[in-house]
Structure formats: C-alpha cells, structure tokens
Amino acid sequence: MTDLSDSGLPPVQRVVTGHDADGRAIFKSEDVTPTRMIPSGDASFLLLWTTPTVPADNNDETDGRLRDAGLTLNQGSVIRIVDMLPGKESPMHRTNSIDYGIVMSGEVELELDDGRKTTVREGGVIIQRGTNHLWRNVTDRPCRIAFILIEAPAYLHNGQPLPEDKPEDKH
Numbered sequence: 001m002t003d004l005s006d007s008g009l010p011p012v013q014r015v016v017t018g019h020d021a022d023g024r025a026i027f028k029s030e031d032v033t034p035t036r037m038i039p040s041g042d043a044s045f046l047l048l049w050t051t052p053t054v055p056a057d058n059n060d061e062t063d064g065r066l067r068d069a070g071l072t073l074n075q076g077s078v079i080r081i082v083d084m085l086p087g088k089e090s091p092m093h094r095t096n097s098i099d100y101g102i103v104m105s106g107e108v109e110l111e112l113d114d115g116r117k118t119t120v121r122e123g124g125v126i127i128q129r130g131t132n133h134l135w136r137n138v139t140d141r142p143c144r145i146a147f148i149l150i151e152a153p154a155y156l157h158n159g160q161p162l163p164e165d166k167p168e169d170k171h
Helices: none
Strands: 012-019 025-033 043-051 077-084 097-105 107-112 117-121 125-129 133-136 143-151
Touching: 012 043, 097 117, 107 143
Parallel strands: none
Antiparallel strands: 012 025, 043 077, 077 143, 097 125, 097 143, 107 117, 107 133
16 A cells, blocks of 8 residues: 555545557556655645646657656646645745646635635635735645646736746745
8 A cells, every 4th residue: 555645645646648659548657656745844745747848748758747847847837736734824926827726625725915815625626827826724634736737928917027926946
C-alpha cells in the first residue's frame, strides 16, 4: 500500500496515455503518489503534469511531472493536487494565468483583495482569471483541490497590465 499524503488524505492515482508504434492508444504509465508538505506548512502538493507550451504538444514524450514548475509554468500549463490543511491559508497572490480549481473533497474559502469571500464546496469549480486572491481552509479537515493553470497575458486595467504577485516559489 502506498503511504498516505502528508495531509492525511489518500494518495493520488495518475494514469498517462499515449500511442504505440501503430498509432493506437496505450497506457504509458500509471502510479499512485501521495501529496507532500510545502515549506510554508499550509498545504501539501503533488505535481501531476506540465506542458512547456500552450497549445500542448502531444508528440512530446517527456513525462510532464519531470519538468521544473513553480506555481505556474511560463508559456505552458500545470496540473497539481493541493491539499489545504485545516485552519491554514495561502498568501494573497496573483498569477498571469487562468486557473481552474476543482474541489474534490472538503471545502475552501476564497477571498479576494477587497475582503469579499465565498465558500466553494466539494464538487464546486473555481475559474480564477488573474485576480488577487487567497485560499483559506476554515474547517477541521483537509480540502483537496485539483488545479489546472494555463498561462495567460496579464489582465489589463485602464490599458496597463496588473503585476503578478507570486508567493515565494515554494511550490
């Protein structure tokens, strides 16, 4: 049996497909991997895949997990699992990306830079469009979110790009 994630949640199954020499679909790999604590101690992460470009190149045989990715991957895309720990929160941050967050279990509070908040529950989806925000888990159990981040130009406000504000690259 594979170890539990640092969050206490089950490890994550990853299945990667590809093509054989005849162009037929195959399973390239399958693994089960736990999430691991990030240095700030507020969440545990697992990088699942990256692409160095958008659109992606399905002829690139590199295992996308092996690319060096920060919070986002410039000119590319990232998918990771984030387990937000009970009572913890992320720093306020903004990235030049469009992010799709799918709450797989638990719930998370999303706060914007003006202080407005909403709770996103299991099965909920967040479409984060380059805004300044933070994540907070106000419950007593971990919240698992799948995040897909795709590079995007900076949001233009009055014709001027809003700057990225990434937390220290600890992801």
